Amino acid sequence: MDPDTTEPTEHITEHKQLATFERYDEFKRHLDVWLHCDLSSTTDLTEAEKLAWVRLEGICNEYQEQSFLLDPWLNELLVPPVELLRRHVTKVVNEKHQNFLTWRLFYLNLIIYQIIKTRGYKTIVPFFPHEVSDLDVALTFIEQYQDSDLKIANSWAIPYIMLLWLSLICRLPFDLASFDEIGSTSSTTVQRIESLGRLHLNKAGIDRDSAALLLSKLYTRSDTQVLFKPFLEWCDPILTATSEVFQALGCLQTISEVLKSAGKDQIGPYLPLILDLVHKAIANSALAANTTIRKQCIKITGRVGLTFLPATSRIQTTARHLQGTTASNEGFAQTGDDSEDVPDEIEGVVDEMLIALRDRVRYDTTIRWSAAKYMARIASRVPSEFADQLLDAVMEVYTVHYVQGEELNPITEPSWHGATLACAEFARQGLINKLKVATALEWVLKALSYDVRKGSHSIGSNVRDAACYFLWSLPRTQDPEVIRPYAERLAQSLMTAALFDREVHIRRAASAAFQENVGRMGLFPHGIDLLKWADFHGVGVRRSAFLVAAPEVAKHLVYRDTLINHLAQTTLKHWDKSMREIGSEALGNICQPDLDQVAPGVIGQLKQSLAFVDDHEIHGAVLGLREMSEAFRRAAQNEDSSEARWQVGIFELIDNLREPTLKSYRNDILLEASCLLISSSISQIALVHRPDLDVKSVPRWRFILDLGLKHRNEVVQRTAAQTVGVLSNLRSSDKDTKRYVYPYFQLVLKTLLDGLEDYSVDERGDVGSWVRISSLQGLSSSVELILRSDIRNPNDWLPQELYLGIWAGMLKQGAERLDNVRAEVGKGVVQLLEASTLKANGNVSGSRWIPCGYDLLRQLFMVETGSGEGWNQPAWLFPRIVQVLQVPEYRSNILKGLVLSIGSRNEGTHRPAATALTEYLIERDTAFPNERIIDAVFKELLDLAKANSASNTVVLPILSTFDALIEGSVVAEPTESEERANV
Numbered sequence: 001m002d003p004d005t006t007e008p009t010e011h012i013t014e015h016k017q018l019a020t021f022e023r024y025d026e027f028k029r030h031l032d033v034w035l036h037c038d039l040s041s042t043t044d045l046t047e048a049e050k051l052a053w054v055r056l057e058g059i060c061n062e063y064q065e066q067s068f069l070l071d072p073w074l075n076e077l078l079v080p081p082v083e084l085l086r087r088h089v090t091k092v093v094n095e096k097h098q099n100f101l102t103w104r105l106f107y108l109n110l111i112i113y114q115i116i117k118t119r120g121y122k123t124i125v126p127f128f129p130h131e132v133s134d135l136d137v138a139l140t141f142i143e144q145y146q147d148s149d150l151k152i153a154n155s156w157a158i159p160y161i162m163l164l165w166l167s168l169i170c171r172l173p174f175d176l177a178s179f180d181e182i183g184s185t186s187s188t189t190v191q192r193i194e195s196l197g198r199l200h201l202n203k204a205g206i207d208r209d210s211a212a213l214l215l216s217k218l219y220t221r222s223d224t225q226v227l228f229k230p231f232l233e234w235c236d237p238i239l240t241a242t243s244e245v246f247q248a249l250g251c252l253q254t255i256s257e258v259l260k261s262a263g264k265d266q267i268g269p270y271l272p273l274i275l276d277l278v279h280k281a282i283a284n285s286a287l288a289a290n291t292t293i294r295k296q297c298i299k300i301t302g303r304v305g306l307t308f309l310p311a312t313s314r315i316q317t318t319a320r321h322l323q324g325t326t327a328s329n330e331g332f333a334q335t336g337d338d339s340e341d342v343p344d345e346i347e348g349v350v351d352e353m354l355i356a357l358r359d360r361v362r363y364d365t366t367i368r369w370s371a372a373k374y375m376a377r378i379a380s381r382v383p384s385e386f387a388d389q390l391l392d393a394v395m396e397v398y399t400v401h402y403v404q405g406e407e408l409n410p411i412t413e414p415s416w417h418g419a420t421l422a423c424a425e426f427a428r429q430g431l432i433n434k435l436k437v438a439t440a441l442e443w444v445l446k447a448l449s450y451d452v453r454k455g456s457h458s459i460g461s462n463v464r465d466a467a468c469y470f471l472w473s474l475p476r477t478q479d480p481e482v483i484r485p486y487a488e489r490l491a492q493s494l495m496t497a498a499l500f501d502r503e504v505h506i507r508r509a510a511s512a513a514f515q516e517n518v519g520r521m522g523l524f525p526h527g528i529d530l531l532k533w534a535d536f537h538g539v540g541v542r543r544s545a546f547l548v549a550a551p552e553v554a555k556h557l558v559y560r561d562t563l564i565n566h567l568a569q570t571t572l573k574h575w576d577k578s579m580r581e582i583g584s585e586a587l588g589n590i591c592q593p594d595l596d597q598v599a600p601g602v603i604g605q606l607k608q609s610l611a612f613v614d615d616h617e618i619h620g621a622v623l624g625l626r627e628m629s630e631a632f633r634r635a636a637q638n639e640d641s642s643e644a645r646w647q648v649g650i651f652e653l654i655d656n657l658r659e660p661t662l663k664s665y666r667n668d669i670l671l672e673a674s675c676l677l678i679s680s681s682i683s684q685i686a687l688v689h690r691p692d693l694d695v696k697s698v699p700r701w702r703f704i705l706d707l708g709l710k711h712r713n714e715v716v717q718r719t720a721a722q723t724v725g726v727l728s729n730l731r732s733s734d735k736d737t738k739r740y741v742y743p744y745f746q747l748v749l750k751t752l753l754d755g756l757e758d759y760s761v762d763e764r765g766d767v768g769s770w771v772r773i774s775s776l777q778g779l780s781s782s783v784e785l786i787l788r789s790d791i792r793n794p795n796d797w798l799p800q801e802l803y804l805g806i807w808a809g810m811l812k813q814g815a816e817r818l819d820n821v822r823a824e825v826g827k828g829v830v831q832l833l834e835a836s837t838l839k840a841n842g843n844v845s846g847s848r849w850i851p852c853g854y855d856l857l858r859q860l861f862m863v864e865t866g867s868g869e870g871w872n873q874p875a876w877l878f879p880r881i882v883q884v885l886q887v888p889e890y891r892s893n894i895l896k897g898l899v900l901s902i903g904s905r906n907e908g909t910h911r912p913a914a915t916a917l918t919e920y921l922i923e924r925d926t927a928f929p930n931e932r933i934i935d936a937v938f939k940e941l942l943d944l945a946k947a948n949s950a951s952n953t954v955v956l957p958i959l960s961t962f963d964a965l966i967e968g969s970v971v972a973e974p975t976e977s978e979e980r981a982n983v
Contacts, residue, residue, distance in 0.1 A: 021069045023059050027077065030055045031111070035080050039088045039105045040097070053107055060114040067119045074119070078127045081112055085161070086129050089141045101148060101155065109157035121164060121213075128165050135169045136179060138162055139192055146199065156205040163200065163210035166193065170217040176224065190224055198234070201250025208250045216257030225266050228258065232273050239277050243286035245293065252281065252296035259303035271304050271345075295366050298356050302374025305349030309342075309381040342382050350378065350390065357418030358397045365462060368418035376425035387431055391440070394422040398443050410454040413463060420447045420466035427470050430477030437478065441486055444470045445493050448510075449570070451502075458575055461503045468497070468509035475520040487523035492562040498534050499550045499563065500571055500586075502579055507539040525558045546586040554590040564590060564598060568605045572620030577669060580620040588627030595635055599646060603628060603653075610656040615670055618661060622673040625650050629681040644685060651681035655700045662704060668713040674704045675719045679726040687730070714770075742796040749802060752778045756809045759953075772813060773824050779806050780828030787835035787849055800848060807832075807851045808893040815881050815897030815913075817904040819872035826871030829861055853887035860884070874901075874909050878916035885937065886924065895940050902964055903957025914961075918968030934970060 021027075033052035045053075063069060070077065085108055092100040116124045142162045170176075170193065179189040187195065197218065200211035219228040235251040242248065255274060258267060267274075278297045287293045356371035375394060379387040397419035401412045408416075423440055426432050432440055448467040450460040471494060475483065483490070494517070497510035511534050518527035532538075533549040554560040564587065571583030591598045602624070609621035629650045636643035657674060661667070678701050698706075708720025755775030760768035783806060786798050810832075814825035832851070837858075839849045851857065860880045870876040882898070885891050901913035924933045941958055948954035965971060 018063065018066050018069060021063065021073055023062070024073050027056065027059050030059075031077070031081065034104075034108060034111060035084055037104050039084070039102060039108060040091075040100070041104060042102050045103055045107070049104070049107070053111070056111055057114055060118045064118055070115075070119055071123075074115075074124070074127060078112070078115055078124060081108060082128055084108065085112070086134070086137075089162075090137050092144070093137050093140045101145070101158075106155050106157060109161045112161055113157045116164075121210075125164055125168050128168050130168050130172060132169075132172060132174055134165070135172075135176075135189070138165050138169060139189070139196070142166070142196060143192070146196070156203075156207050159200060160205070160207040160210050163197070163207060163214050166196075167210065167214040167217045170214065170221065176221075190218070190227070193218055194227060194231075197254075201254065202244060202247035203250070204246050208246065209253065212250055212253035212257055215254045216261060219254075219258050220262045220266060225262075228267070229270060229273070232270060232277065235277060236280070239281040239287065240284060242284075245287060245290050248281065248284075248287050249290070249293055249296065252278075252293065252300060256296055256299050256303065259300060259307060264307050267307065271307060274300060275304055275345075275348075291364055291366060295370055298352070298367055298370045298374070301349055301352045302370065302377065305346055305353075305374065305378050306381065308345050308349075309378065311381070342386055346378065346382070350375070350393070353378075354393060354397065357394070357422055358400050358415035365417070368414070369421050372418060372421035372425045375422050376429050376431060379426060379431050380429055384433070388433055388436065391423075391426055391432060391436055394419055394426070395439060395443055397422075408450065408452050410452050410459055413450075413452065413459050416447055416450055416460075417463045417466055420444060420463055420470060424466055424470035424473050427477060428473035432474075432478070434478070434482045437474075437482055438486070440470075441490070445489070448493055448497055451570075451574075453575055456575070461506055464497065464501065464503075464506050465509055468494075468506065468513045472509070472513040472516045475517045480521045480523060483517075483521055484523055487517075487521070488525060488558065490517065491524035491527070492559055495530065495534060495553060495559055496562055496566045498539050499545050499553065500566055500583070502542075502574070502576060504540060504542070507545055508536055511536055511539050526556045530556070530559075542582060546582045547589060550586050551589045551592075555593070560590065560598070564602060565605075568602055568609075568624065572606075572624050573609070573614070573617045574620070575616055577619075580616070580623055584620065584623035584627045587624050588631045591628065592631045592634070595631055595643065595646075599628060599632070603646075603650065607653055607656065610653065615661065615664065615667070618657070619670050619673055622657070622670065622677050625653060626673065626677040626680050629677065633680065644683070647681050647683060648686045650677075651683070651686040651701075654678065654681075654704070657700060657704070659703070662707060668711065668716050671704065671708050671711060672713075672716050672719045675708050675716070675723040678704060679723040682726065682730070684730050745797055746799070746802060749779065749782060749798070749806065752782070753802075753805060753809050756813055766818065769818055769821055772821055776810060776813060776821070776824045776828055779810065780831050784831050784835045787832070787839045794848065803849070804852065804889060808890050811881070811884060811890050812893035812897040814871060814877070815894050815901060817901045817906060817909045817913075819874075822877060823872040826861070826869065829857070833858055833862055852889040853884060856884065856887065874912035878912045879920070882916045882920040885920070885933065886931075888936075891936065892940050892944075895937065896944065899941070899944070899954070899957045899961050903960040910960075914964035914968070917961075918965060918970055921965070921970050922968070938971075 030052040033048055037049060088105065088108075091097075142159060145158060145162070176189045176193075194215065197211045197215040200207050201215075202208070203211070215231070218224055219231065231254070235255070238244065238248050238251055255277070259274070278300050281287050281293060281297055353371045353375045356367050357375070375390060379390045382390070397415050400415040401409060402415075420443075423432075423444060427440070444467050447463050448471070450463040450467070451458050452460050471490065491514070494510050494514040498507050498514055501507045501510065514524065514527070514534065515531055518524050518531060524530075530553055533552045534545075538549045539545040550563060554563050567583050567587045567590070572580055572587070574580055574583065587602065591602060606621040606624045606628070609617050609624075612618055612621075629647050632643040632647045632650070636647070638644065654674070654677065662671065662674070664670075682701065705720050705723060708716050708723070711717055711720070752775045755771045755778075758768040758771040758775075759766070760771070783798065783803070786794065791797060810825050810828055814822050814829065816822065833854075836849045836851060836854070840847055860883060878898075878901070881894065884894055898913055898917055901909050902917070904910045904913075921934050921937060924931065941961060945955055945958045
């Protein structure tokens, strides 16, 4: 037997909207495999049976969200497996099989469970057989299952299905005592059923749910309802003193199911006892810590309250009937008879519901929603005046921990969520009086923008979601004339949430509420047109909502100002960096078509934000100013245009950035944004008209660039460098400027060449390697630019001595120990060799650009691979680069690099470098003895040691190199006569 075949199916498909049960034939084909199997067989499952189970599970999962599509085929899908189970159970009971638990029986029950999970037990259970004769068969089988010692691991599906079946049979109107044998001393049928149900109440699985359902059907029968009070007495110690959560939960589930299906005449005498049990469960700290326990307590309390009240005496009406609007309708649903008194017990129930709505310690979302639903249901059964009082009590929950005019505190989140959910349930059931609509809308619109910072994130998405639920429910029950005064504000608020909320489910919920209002009310301005852009799919992707839909919506002026104000005052101050970035882009796109009209107000708001203390708000303001500057740049016709002057004004706002803020801890994103603002707003006219040109202090924009270039964050460094590159667009072509270009360009190259000598080390390691890599990139790109350009005075730009020094410096880095540095050298060498080749071809003066050892370099590094690959592999590189020692111009620098590699503690670098140098010197000295390569290398090493005698970082690697050369027999041992001569 294979217990692992219950793994999740691999047949997973992407979620899509389905129109019908398209896979019915496939499902039936796989189901037939199981319908023709022998449930009594104890052999292992066949491959066909395993595959059929996996496919059946996958099909059920695919239709989980559209399970109603299965309804036309439920009879064909469910009756055959249930009948097969019935036949097998009957056979087992009649023939008294001992070994009746098999894997095939378990999987048949599992298939039935999958269908139940997809469609729900309320829809599926009626398809079970429910004849009187089935009672004894099902009951005996489940008892045999309980008594069997051969249970299959995780065989929960068997008792779950059997208990569901029994719960259906128990509904049949026959006397259960008729199954008892006359004069028998054994347990009666009722006792057997009750004992079986109680046994499964302490289970952790879903068989506890079916046991609670079974007991509820048993206790609501007219001939067995007297058993309910003993059951409540049995529950008392479990809920009072025990810490058995599952058993307590089973007791509460049973009570809840009884309240759901029993009439007041059946359970009326037990209601005080039930409420007492609920209070005891809540007082038990071991149970009260469990969310599901608390949810069941709220459900029971709410159902007790409904039981105290009469059923709704009139059909719930909405503001508009199918025949049209009724004049007598007051804009809310009709509630209970106004002449009836409300029982005193309702006050206690309502208090419990209100506590559940706002309690931030003991209750969470599921609890608050249950309380909200029962508040609305109670309101639907009480007189209209009392229903209004309930709504007022719900809206008072908003005021808990909230002071008008002050910022919302995170502590208000639970109460606002609960109150908004309750208002939504009132609206859905048409319980909001038209006189209360204005107050309710005032609170809910505040809830729609509830987003409170808490630590490094924010809370409130559940509050905003509940607000969308309210605004979706409202048009379903209210008259359009009641909503008309608030329609424009509602439309603006919903559209803002649909476009700019951070959470995708909120954007979609707001879009659905907007669509519901457009369809039912027809009051929203340009509603049909906006739905083309702000529908479910249009707002599903954040970039689409912000950058595609929002500019289209903003074309309608009634929405534009609201969207712009929200972006400037909310999105650009959001705690999430990505929201600020995309919000600034959206702001620029929305303002672009009408900059002259909207830009002054926007820039004024952003200028005020620069004075804030919060780095997030300052960062958002800088991003917004940058996008506004880009918008002006796109619109500017010339330097004298109004758009160009606005750019100058934005550039001057950089001075509002305070120095302490720019230097603050973790200021990387602010510096990056400030550099972007400089690059987008700086211009010649902005620099010429600076008011501080005569001031000797460094301008703020220069200060920001200096900070960015020195910053530890590579992204900030790169952005600052790119901003410096933008300054080249402000170049001048006069003769005086040209005269200073050459020495400054050479100074840049010399600075980069000096960067190759940066070997700084700190707690992060060889941080100097970052400088060396950047210097290598700068040198190779700068020299390549010279080589590929047609210049008439090359010596003024790049003297021959400096050109040779660049090659020597790069090759030195190519012989060093770090793989990533060598890889960068390889790219640069290939770039410069290719560029110098192109420069020399057909150009008489181009020969000066041919580096020393050109042919050798090409042979070593471009014949086998022309892309610079292999430099990061020591075994490939060192045997090649040591051959460049034959070029005197590079020898000293390459030896410096090889010494560091040989002195490295990394065996992967030390050994290949030492071996390559040793072998090359022996081979070269043998082939060209007159060259005296060994003497030249030793002289260079000795000179290097003398020049750095006080530096262990140089001397020790040189000694390691001498040791490697001596061990490699590069130097022959002295003879006796030579030793005596030396003495």
